Amino acid sequence: MASSSSFSSSWALALLLLTMAMVRVDARMSPSGWSLAHATFYGDESASDTMGGACGYGNLFNSGYGTNTVALSTTLFSNGYACGSCYQIRCFGSPHCYRGYPFATVTATNLCPPNWSEDSNNGGWCNPPRTHFDMSKPAFMKIADWKAGIVPVMYRRVPCIKNGGVRFSFQGNGYWLLVYVTNVGGGGDIGSMWVKGSKTGWISMSHNWGATYQAFATLGGQSLSFKxxxxxxxxxxxxxxxxxxxxxxxxxxxxxTNFA
Structure with missing residues (x-):
C-alpha cells in the first residue's frame, strides 16, 4: 500500500477542487475543509459488531444512528468529547475507490484503540498520532471495495442533521443521575451539560465517559430540564x-429542542 506522501500532488488538487465544491448546509456549523487520513472497517454487513461502543449509545438502531457510523482513532476521539460528531468521508487515490468518489456521511459512535503490538503503518492504524477512521462495513462499502482493507481518504466535519429533539436516557437513582445523550444535531458533540430540577437551580454535570454525564444530587420527585x-x-x-x-x-x- 502506498503512503500518503506518494499522493501529494493528486491529493492537493483534489483538496482544492472539493473545497471549491463544498455544498451549502442549512445549519449554524459550517463544513470544515477537507483533510487527509486513512480508513478501514470492522464487523460485517450487519454492523452487529458496532453496537455498544465507547460512546455509550447502546443499540445504534434504537438510538437512531443505524449503520452509518465510525470509530475514531485516539487523536480524533478527544477522550469521548467527539462522540456524536459527523463526518463526510471520501475514498481517494486508490484503485479500490468507487468510480465518482462517492462519500459516506457517518456519526462517531466508538473508539478505535491503539494497537502498540503493530507498526503504525502496518496494522496499528489507530496508533497516535495517526488520524484514522474505522468505519462500519456498510459505511465503508459506500466508498470503496471492502477487499481493499484500508484506503486513503479525504474527510471533513459536517453538521449533524437530526430529526426530533435530543434524547436523554436515564440511569442511576434519585441521588445520582447518569444520562446518556443521543440524537444531538449541529456539532453533534457535547462539551458541557447541566441539569435543573423543579426545586433546584442549574447543577453542573460531570463528564463520565463517552456521551454520558452525571450529577450527584437529590433530584428524585422533580421534573428535570437540561442545558x-x-x-x-x-x-x-x-x-x-x-x-x-x-x-x-x-x-x-x-x-x-435540538441544535440547528
Missing amino acids: ITSYTTRETIISWDVAPSNWNAGLTYQAS
Missing part, C-alpha cells in the same frame, strides 16, 4: 421539563 453546550460550536440549548417528576431510571426522554 447542553456543544464541544465544537459552543452553541447552547435549554430543554425545559424534559422528564416529568415521576421520571425513572431505564427510560429515555426526548426534548422538543
Whole structure:
C-alpha cells in the first residue's frame, strides 16, 4: 500500500477542487475543509459488531444512528468529547475507490484503540498520532471495495442533521443521575451539560465517559430540564421539563429542542 506522501500532488488538487465544491448546509456549523487520513472497517454487513461502543449509545438502531457510523482513532476521539460528531468521508487515490468518489456521511459512535503490538503503518492504524477512521462495513462499502482493507481518504466535519429533539436516557437513582445523550444535531458533540430540577437551580454535570454525564444530587420527585453546550460550536440549548417528576431510571426522554 502506498503512503500518503506518494499522493501529494493528486491529493492537493483534489483538496482544492472539493473545497471549491463544498455544498451549502442549512445549519449554524459550517463544513470544515477537507483533510487527509486513512480508513478501514470492522464487523460485517450487519454492523452487529458496532453496537455498544465507547460512546455509550447502546443499540445504534434504537438510538437512531443505524449503520452509518465510525470509530475514531485516539487523536480524533478527544477522550469521548467527539462522540456524536459527523463526518463526510471520501475514498481517494486508490484503485479500490468507487468510480465518482462517492462519500459516506457517518456519526462517531466508538473508539478505535491503539494497537502498540503493530507498526503504525502496518496494522496499528489507530496508533497516535495517526488520524484514522474505522468505519462500519456498510459505511465503508459506500466508498470503496471492502477487499481493499484500508484506503486513503479525504474527510471533513459536517453538521449533524437530526430529526426530533435530543434524547436523554436515564440511569442511576434519585441521588445520582447518569444520562446518556443521543440524537444531538449541529456539532453533534457535547462539551458541557447541566441539569435543573423543579426545586433546584442549574447543577453542573460531570463528564463520565463517552456521551454520558452525571450529577450527584437529590433530584428524585422533580421534573428535570437540561442545558447542553456543544464541544465544537459552543452553541447552547435549554430543554425545559424534559422528564416529568415521576421520571425513572431505564427510560429515555426526548426534548422538543435540538441544535440547528
